[in-house]
Amino acid sequence: MAIASAAMPEIVIRGVRRRSSPLPGFGLSLGITILWLSLIVLIPLSAVFVKSVSDGPATFWATAFSPRALAAYRLSFGAAALAAAVNCVFGLLVAWVLVRYRFAGRRLLGALIDLPFALPTAVAGIALTALYADTGVIGRILVPAGLPIAYQPAGVVMALTFIGLPFVVRTVEPVLAEVSSEMEEAALTLGASRLQTFSRVILPTIAPALATGFALAFARGAGEYGSVIFIAGNMPFKSEIAPLLIVTQLEEYNYAGAAAIACVMLLISFAVLFLLNILQRWQERRIA
Amino acid sequence: MTATGLREPPLVKVLLIAGAVGYVALMLLLPLGAVLAEAFKKGWQLWLAAVTQPDARASIKLTLLVAAISVPLNTIFGVAAAWAIAKFDFPGKTALIALIELPFSVSPVVSGLVFVLLFGAQGWFGPWLQDHDIRIIFALPGLVLATLFVTFPFVARQLIPLMSAQGRADEEAALTLGASGWQTFWRVTLPNIRFGLLYGVLLCNARAMGEFGAVSVVSGHIRGETNTMPLQVEALYNDYDFVAAFAVASLLTLLAILTLALKSALEWRHRDQLSARH
Numbered sequence: 001m002a003i004a005s006a007a008m009p010e011i012v013i014r015g016v017r018r019r020s021s022p023l024p025g026f027g028l029s030l031g032i033t034i035l036w037l038s039l040i041v042l043i044p045l046s047a048v049f050v051k052s053v054s055d056g057p058a059t060f061w062a063t064a065f066s067p068r069a070l071a072a073y074r075l076s077f078g079a080a081a082l083a084a085a086v087n088c089v090f091g092l093l094v095a096w097v098l099v100r101y102r103f104a105g106r107r108l109l110g111a112l113i114d115l116p117f118a119l120p121t122a123v124a125g126i127a128l129t130a131l132y133a134d135t136g137v138i139g140r141i142l143v144p145a146g147l148p149i150a151y152q153p154a155g156v157v158m159a160l161t162f163i164g165l166p167f168v169v170r171t172v173e174p175v176l177a178e179v180s181s182e183m184e185e186a187a188l189t190l191g192a193s194r195l196q197t198f199s200r201v202i203l204p205t206i207a208p209a210l211a212t213g214f215a216l217a218f219a220r221g222a223g224e225y226g227s228v229i230f231i232a233g234n235m236p237f238k239s240e241i242a243p244l245l246i247v248t249q250l251e252e253y254n255y256a257g258a259a260a261i262a263c264v265m266l267l268i269s270f271a272v273l274f275l276l277n278i279l280q281r282w283q284e285r286r287i288a
Numbered sequence: 289m290t291a292t293g294l295r296e297p298p299l300v301k302v303l304l305i306a307g308a309v310g311y312v313a314l315m316l317l318l319p320l321g322a323v324l325a326e327a328f329k330k331g332w333q334l335w336l337a338a339v340t341q342p343d344a345r346a347s348i349k350l351t352l353l354v355a356a357i358s359v360p361l362n363t364i365f366g367v368a369a370a371w372a373i374a375k376f377d378f379p380g381k382t383a384l385i386a387l388i389e390l391p392f393s394v395s396p397v398v399s400g401l402v403f404v405l406l407f408g409a410q411g412w413f414g415p416w417l418q419d420h421d422i423r424i425i426f427a428l429p430g431l432v433l434a435t436l437f438v439t440f441p442f443v444a445r446q447l448i449p450l451m452s453a454q455g456r457a458d459e460e461a462a463l464t465l466g467a468s469g470w471q472t473f474w475r476v477t478l479p480n481i482r483f484g485l486l487y488g489v490l491l492c493n494a495r496a497m498g499e500f501g502a503v504s505v506v507s508g509h510i511r512g513e514t515n516t517m518p519l520q521v522e523a524l525y526n527d528y529d530f531v532a533a534f535a536v537a538s539l540l541t542l543l544a545i546l547t548l549a550l551k552s553a554l555e556w557r558h559r560d561q562l563s564a565r566h
Contacts, residue, residue: 045390
């Protein structure tokens with residue numbers, strides 16, 4: 001209790017609690033929250049930024065933006081964007097079917113969507129590799145056809161497509177369910193075809209949700225490691241993702257180099273997060 | 289919704305359903321089946337031998353231990369954070385929520401790296417820890433810290449919208465009737481949020497047991513000692529011991545299926561008590 005109250009400025013505890021809520025425990029609960037947040041997240045994360053410049057800005061620049069690192073960012077962020085785009089198309093299809101139609105197995109389909117959240121990434125990685133390698137069920141068809149996926153950059157996109165699907169489905173689903181039938185009826189009365197109603201009325205309404213789903217899948221994909229490393233091939237400049245480059249730097253005991261690359265990745269993630277906040281506000285305005 | 293113009297033609301509807309089901313079967317169901325097929329390819333005796341082998345047993349124990357430490361800690365944090373954020377008004381609330389969700393947008397590898405930078409041999413506290421013979425990196429504390437980081441937001445994120453929607457009228461009534469603060473929490477708040485809490489803990493636990501990237505960085509990969517189950521899967525896979533790798537992976541797959549089943553059951557039966565939507 002003493003630690004908890006000490007962590008909180010006195011003014012906040014006195015001023016706010018008394019004014020707006022008669023409930024007890026504000027100081028204790030906020031104290032635990034801020035203490036735990038600082039210890040587990042904020043202080044450790046700040047170490048990345050401090051460590052990344054510990055060898056001077058020139059070294060930071062040379063490591064963070066070396067040709068090998070640039071190739072890794074391009075692959076991580078490029079594959080994440082591509083996979084998120086694929087998921088926007090199929091995620092919308094799955095969400096549409098789940099919300100609009102009633103059919104046998106709908107609940108099972110709905111439950112399955114969250115598999116990528118529940119399945120450990122390493123398991124997903126070896127499973128996808130088993131399927132897409134030249135001896136696998138799908139690889140046996142694709143490799144002779146000249147479309148190898150495993151051990152190629154395409155494998156990275158495949159793994160990130162697996163990981164990202166639930167983000168789009170779960171963001172679009174509730175918004176799609178709230179599209180009012182009156183709007184669709186109005187469009188029909190005014191002579192719009194079903195396809196026109198979809199593209200001019202429904203799609204604009206769910207666009208913010210779709211964009212949010214894209215951003216969430218993109219952010220997750222860019223940092224993804226476990227599901228990717230098994231299927232990627234991990235060749236520098238070709239199929240090496242940025243998180244793997246961090247691991248490589250660490251194995252060479254180059255802490256500052258690892259921190260420099262992590263720093264770039266964090267800054268990009270934070271930028272995406274910021275964008276996401278703006279998107280969510282846009283979405284809330286649309287619904288209201 | 290009776291006008292035919294408001295519905296897609298039956299053929300389009302069937303095609304859309306077939307497309308969605310086909311895509312999910314190809315992308316999600318097939319990998320799931322692949323794990324089980326590979327695990328039992330050489331018969332269940334080999335599967336049993338692989339999952340009861342000493343290193344595999346040690347990895348199962350370690351995974352359970354790491355989850356048993358980190359999930360309760362993040363649950364306590366999640367309840368405390370939700371209590372502060374949902375039941376009180378204070379400046380900076382939105383920023384605090386954003387900070388709590390921060391670990392979701394950090395790469396798992398970076399989540400492990402931060403603790404290496406702090407406690408590794410060349411980290412800030414590295415030399416001091418070495419002098420005092422305390423091991424954090426390449427040992428249990430490092431695994432727990434990395435797991436705490438990646439599972440940090442799960443419980444809090446589930447409870448904050450739920451408790452905000454429930455408001456504080458119930459608690460205020462209990463306090464007026466003479467209940468103490470803790471009595472109010474245990475007898476009024478906790479029963480109100482129990483399904484949401486269970487849901488959050490379930491997801492937190494699934495991530496804690498399945499985390500790979502973050503623990504991979506801090507583990508040191510010592511077999512039988514610091515390899516959790518996902519790390520053991522990687523080690524066996526890299527040895528080309530595919531049957532054993534998929535056997536351990538199949539246990540994690542069963543955990544995932546169990547998590548999904550419980551999660552779906554909660555969603556179907558207690559939807560109104562899980563989310564803030566009414």
